[in-house]
Amino acid sequence: MIYREKTLESHRIYEGAILNLRRDRVLVKGDRESWREVVEHNGGVTLAAVTEEGKIVLVRQFRYAAGKAVLEAPAGKIEKGEDPLPAALRELKEETGYTAANIKRLCSFYSSIGYSTEIIHLYLATGLTPGTTDFDDNEAIDVVELALPEARAMVLRGEIEDAKTIAAILMAASAEETEKLL
Amino acid sequence: MIYREKTLESHRIYEGAILNLRRDRVLVKGDRESWREVVEHNGGVTLAAVTEEGKIVLVRQFRYAAGKAVLEAPAGKIEKGEDPLPAALRELKEETGYTAANIKRLCSFYSSIGYSTEIIHLYLATGLTPGTTDFDDNEAIDVVELALPEARAMVLRGEIEDAKTIAAILMAASAEETEKLL
Numbered sequence: 001m002i003y004r005e006k007t008l009e010s011h012r013i014y015e016g017a018i019l020n021l022r023r024d025r026v027l028v029k030g031d032r033e034s035w036r037e038v039v040e041h042n043g044g045v046t047l048a049a050v051t052e053e054g055k056i057v058l059v060r061q062f063r064y065a066a067g068k069a070v071l072e073a074p075a076g077k078i079e080k081g082e083d084p085l086p087a088a089l090r091e092l093k094e095e096t097g098y099t100a101a102n103i104k105r106l107c108s109f110y111s112s113i114g115y116s117t118e119i120i121h122l123y124l125a126t127g128l129t130p131g132t133t134d135f136d137d138n139e140a141i142d143v144v145e146l147a148l149p150e151a152r153a154m155v156l157r158g159e160i161e162d163a164k165t166i167a168a169i170l171m172a173a174s175a176e177e178t179e180k181l182l
Numbered sequence: 183m184i185y186r187e188k189t190l191e192s193h194r195i196y197e198g199a200i201l202n203l204r205r206d207r208v209l210v211k212g213d214r215e216s217w218r219e220v221v222e223h224n225g226g227v228t229l230a231a232v233t234e235e236g237k238i239v240l241v242r243q244f245r246y247a248a249g250k251a252v253l254e255a256p257a258g259k260i261e262k263g264e265d266p267l268p269a270a271l272r273e274l275k276e277e278t279g280y281t282a283a284n285i286k287r288l289c290s291f292y293s294s295i296g297y298s299t300e301i302i303h304l305y306l307a308t309g310l311t312p313g314t315t316d317f318d319d320n321e322a323i324d325v326v327e328l329a330l331p332e333a334r335a336m337v338l339r340g341e342i343e344d345a346k347t348i349a350a351i352l353m354a355a356s357a358e359e360t361e362k363l364l
Binding site: 110 | 185186187195196198199200201203205206208210211217218219220221223226244245246247248252254257259287288289290291292293294295296297298299300301302322334337338340341342343344345346348349352353356357
């Protein structure tokens with residue numbers, strides 16, 4: 001049986017640039033009370049972008065929260081009022097220079113469902129045409145292209161350390177196996 | 183070229199039960215400044231637990247941040263000072279009742295690398311023996327067992343909406359294909 005938790009009170013703790021934080025008192029299982037810390041985030045997009053040669057386009061950049069550079073699928077935040085699809089095409093262009101003739105949504109998932117409202121929309125992008133990158137002012141990004149089977153092998157060896165990138169690589173590899181690439 | 187961002191100042195905004203929040207002023211690309219909002223989280227564990235019959239053991243529970251019940255791999259927070267492996271075995275037992283004769287780490291990944299320090303360790307658990315569950319006081323969990331190919335098909339149809347669960351199912355399915363299940 002699934003109990004729905006009811007909000008009893010909500011405290012705004014922080015309103016920021018990329019996230020807000022609130023702390024809510026909630027009613028669980030009918031008569032118990034607990035607290036929930038919730039990060040509010042506007043959501044993001046990420047892409048499994050696959051070239052004509054069957055290479056997946058990844059980016060390596062310094063990540064402050066991790067304290068190091070990490071290999072990831074291209075990604076970015078959805079701006080207020082923006083639809084996910086144009087956000088995905090924009091981030092692909094900005095971070096890798098590529099434009100995509102074909103794009104379709106593979107899935108949408110919560111990144112940290114225990115405490116964050118963030119949903120990331122994952123797109124498969126093919127029919128790629130190279131172009132110039134257009135990083136945000138405070139980004140510095142290296143583009144890395146890997147044959148899809150090699151990227152998949154890296155995931156299976158535990159070498160990819162970002163959740164959305166694991167999803168992007170494994171879902172693109174599965175789509176390729178079943179010839180569902182656009 | 184990857185630039186390392188340097189912390190110029192750090193503001194503690196919130197110290198909570200499952201997360202802290204800080205806001206740092208940082209130096210990027212040598213002479214630019216920016217701000218980084220960072221959620222500090224002690225990390226978590228999740229499991230691809232596969233029965234002798236080839237079923238993956240999932241749980242469905244209400245998630246306050248999502249505002250609904252979500253189907254997920256068993257998971258939980260790592261307690262302060264706790265190692266990930268015993269945490270994984272504990273959460274498997276608490277949430278599903280199962281104990282595992284075999285367990286090995288498949289990978290570790292950042293859940294929300296843009297703003298959170300949270301790392302989730304994903305384990306493959308086999309040799310399962312059923313037992314009684316032992317939920318936390320404020321949890322209410324349904325156990326759902328799915329044949330691995332069906333769970334994989336749900337991922338590929340975009341029906342699984344939790345990042346760690348997508349990783350758990352696809353990595354377990356790949357391990358099964360290559361006969362690497364323990």
